[in-house]
Amino acid sequence: MASRAERSALANWWWTIDRWMLAAIAALIVLGLVLTMAGSPPVAERLGLPTFHFVHRQALAMIPTIAVLLLSSFLTPRQVRRAALIIFIVAMALIVAALLFGHEVKGSRRWIFGIQPSEFLKPAFVILAAWAFAEGGKRKDVPGNLIALMLLPLTIIPLILQPDFGQTLLISIVWSALFFMAGLHWFWVVGIGGAGFGGVLLAYKFVPHVRVRVLKFLDPAAGGGIVDTFQVDTALDSFLSGGWFGKGPGEGTVKRILPDAHTDFIFAVTGEEFGIAACLFIVALFAFIVLRGLVMADRNEDPFCRLAAAGLVMMFGIQSAINMAVNLHLMPAKGMTLPFISYGGSSLVSLALGIGFLIAVTRKRPGSRMFASAGAQDERYA
Numbered sequence: 001m002a003s004r005a006e007r008s009a010l011a012n013w014w015w016t017i018d019r020w021m022l023a024a025i026a027a028l029i030v031l032g033l034v035l036t037m038a039g040s041p042p043v044a045e046r047l048g049l050p051t052f053h054f055v056h057r058q059a060l061a062m063i064p065t066i067a068v069l070l071l072s073s074f075l076t077p078r079q080v081r082r083a084a085l086i087i088f089i090v091a092m093a094l095i096v097a098a099l100l101f102g103h104e105v106k107g108s109r110r111w112i113f114g115i116q117p118s119e120f121l122k123p124a125f126v127i128l129a130a131w132a133f134a135e136g137g138k139r140k141d142v143p144g145n146l147i148a149l150m151l152l153p154l155t156i157i158p159l160i161l162q163p164d165f166g167q168t169l170l171i172s173i174v175w176s177a178l179f180f181m182a183g184l185h186w187f188w189v190v191g192i193g194g195a196g197f198g199g200v201l202l203a204y205k206f207v208p209h210v211r212v213r214v215l216k217f218l219d220p221a222a223g224g225g226i227v228d229t230f231q232v233d234t235a236l237d238s239f240l241s242g243g244w245f246g247k248g249p250g251e252g253t254v255k256r257i258l259p260d261a262h263t264d265f266i267f268a269v270t271g272e273e274f275g276i277a278a279c280l281f282i283v284a285l286f287a288f289i290v291l292r293g294l295v296m297a298d299r300n301e302d303p304f305c306r307l308a309a310a311g312l313v314m315m316f317g318i319q320s321a322i323n324m325a326v327n328l329h330l331m332p333a334k335g336m337t338l339p340f341i342s343y344g345g346s347s348l349v350s351l352a353l354g355i356g357f358l359i360a361v362t363r364k365r366p367g368s369r370m371f372a373s374a375g376a377q378d379e380r381y382a
Helices: 011-014 019-046 054-075 077-101 119-139 145-162 164-183 185-204 210-218 226-242 266-299 303-328 345-361 368-375
Strands: none
Touching: 011 077, 011 145, 019 054, 019 266, 019 345, 054 303, 054 345, 077 119, 077 145, 077 303, 077 368, 119 303, 145 164, 164 303, 226 266, 266 303, 345 368
8 A cells, every 4th residue: 555655656646536436436347347247148159159258358358448547547637638639639530430431330330440439539528628618718818618619510420420329419418518517608508408409300300210219219119019129128128037136147038138238238137137236236336436526526626627527427427327228218229338337348448548537637636625635735736
């Protein structure tokens, strides 16, 4: 254990981060590997792969995941902004490349060079939007609010073209929340809210698969019968089959016919094998991370750090809520992973980047209320 008297970078990092947040994230990562072992073998067998193919790949993805999380958490706020700008530019270039040269999977072009660049775009977008809103609020010589306004369409138009409406919705919600937190006039809040609602209506009217998903959610028969809602119906059967305490590890049967048991519907597998009690524990863990992150954001006196922390933790929490709501048939399917639990290398590493940025911008620093309460008045501000 590092002493408070030490002046090494590691000791300084250890005594300035939120260790409860780090412990909760570590618990999610471990749970993710355990639940991948529960949900992925049937999928691997259906695809003719070795039984633990996805487990091995998930375990290998843990190495860059942990490395990215730790390294990004050492950054100063200025370094976070610079890293976010570079990542945003590279991710946007890869998204355009995927649109032009990527392979089409389930009607979308989201993958290039084995990665999904839109996953890395999200944390970078939040950091840049937070910086723009923060600068717009404190400096009249920087058109921060205008930059933030232009940043949203610049980001979501390529996502719509893929198409990836789940990520578009998530980014738009977080951007709107930051817009509101930045204290801009209610006129703009109402206007942008109306534009967003209009965009949803246009997507429903002119994008066939969006319309079908909404209709299937509202009325399963509208999509052509029970086959169209097979995944959601099977997910609900998983929860009912598991009851409060589940059938036990490896004893699930409904998961064997659930197509995306290791990704989008791993929460349903958790319900069948470990029970509703385990699902509630996972919900509590996500809620703890989100609430603690929001509290730390509120205590932060730096406008950029406050907005960045709030945006990152809201993106994390909203993505979690969307995935669990889809599993429970509370909203139409979005194809969104459960953070740190669903299988997927791009998702894991990008989430680690976002959490690393979150830890970095919420570290205790001289002059802040968080630093004063820690009693470490001799830390140098980088």
